[in-house]
Amino acid sequence: MDLLESLNIPVLVAPMAGGPxxxxxxxxxxxxxxxxxxAGGTQTLEQFKQDLSQVTAPFGVNLFQPQLExxxxADLARLSQILAPEFEKFDLVQPSVSPDLTNGWAEKFEAALAAQPAVMSATFGCFSAAEFQQLHERNIAAWVTVTNPEDALIAQDAGADALVVQGPKAGGHRSTWSITEEPDSRSLAELLQAVRNAGVKIPLIAAGGIMNAADVRGALQAGAVAVSCGSAFLLCDEAGTSTFNRWLLAQATVLDLESVSSRAFSGRFARGVATQFARDNEGLPPLYPYLNKMITPLREAAAGVGNWEYAYCLVGSGVQGIGSGSAKRILMSLAPSALR
Incomplete structure (x- = not known):
């Protein structure tokens, strides 16, 4: 039986890098x-292997494609100038960083293959022909995250078994295949239709801003065979969401929080809680992954005194509607059958 046809609930728990x-x-x-x-994208290889050793089948793995740009x-120098007075507020020394633009892809890919997941998905790009072959030889489904019809066609033709179509309301990073690319602004339903109209025949999984059973039903009616939800699980018992972000999200209504899509979180477009820093720096150029690593000490110092001006809380739209409890309870509440 096909993996997607075997699901009891047409709702997948999306990969959420950084801890959740x-x-x-x-x-x-x-x-x-x-x-x-x-979510192996930003983990160390050691952390990733440890997590792989603790999961039971069936499970999925998501990795970040190497960054080619x-x-x-000059943009990095300008960023240092922007951050300098912010670091001074907390008597911090601004760090010098040298990020790994490969995201440890090769080593993590091999580790994932050995763990035999049911599915492996790629973010920020597409598997190579050799990687598709390796996955298919091991009966591992190969999924690719896309944000527009053009990438969808490329992924299908390259050998993808299914596509995760990610709309603009998705929390976390938008899976454009280039840091310089402006994300497609069409709604999730419009993107699903556009991908189908472009000639894509393989199954589509909808992602982005799906927070309740009505959203799930809408995505399925728009042509998806399943949905992928991440933000809906940020406050669940089993999530590894940080204590500070749990507090922030739990106060969403009181603090009148909303999410915005901006490069000011990490250097590439991502959607998260609209902080003062994000609002003040909406026009930042593509600086991924340097920005996130450069600002981390500042975020940690500010969080330590309850200041969320620089918070890194990636979350989709509908932030005030995130529930708590067990993952099972949340999954049941998202099932279309929960609608009366």
Whole structure:
């Protein structure tokens, strides 16, 4: 039976890099009859291998494709100037960083192959022909995250088994294949239709701003065979969401929080809680992954005194509607059958 046809619930637990995705969350999804994803994109190889050793089948793995572009040195110098007075407020020394633009792809890909997931998905790009072959030889489904019809066609023709079509309301990073690319602004339903109209025949998984059963039903009616939800699980018991971000999201209504899409979170377009820093720096150029690493000490110092001006809380639209409880409870609430 096809993986997507075997799901008890047409709702997948999306990969959420940076901590929220845990083996416990992935295992809870499997126990409920669906698939959860380990988010290996920003993890160290050691952390990733440890998580792989703790999951039970079936499970998915998501990795970040290597980045082929270096930010402009002049843009990095300008960023240092912007951050300097902010660091001074907390008596901090601004760090010098040298990020790994490969995201450890090759080593993590091999580790994932050995763990035999049910599915492996790629973000920020597409698997190579050799990688598709390796996945298919091991009966591992190969999915690719896309944000426009053009990339969808490329991924289908390259050998993808299914596509995760990510709309503009998605929390976390928008999976454009270039840091300089302006993301497609069409709604998720419009993107699903555009991808189909472009000639894509393989299954589509909808992602982005899906927070309740009505959203799930709408995505399925728009042509998706399943949906991928991340933000809806940020406050669940099994998620590894940081204590500070849990507090911030729990106060969403009181603080009148909303999410925005901006390069001011990490240097490439991502959607997260609209902080003062994000609002003040909406026009930042592509600086991924330098920005996130350069500003981390500042974020940690500010969070330590309850200041969320620089917070890194990536979340989709509908931030005030995130529920808590077990992953199973949230999954059941998202199922279209929950609608009366």
């Amino acid at each position: 995705s845990t083996p416990a969350l992935v295992n809870a999804a499997a126990a409920a009859g669906t698939i959860g994803f380990l 270096e930010p402009d040195p």
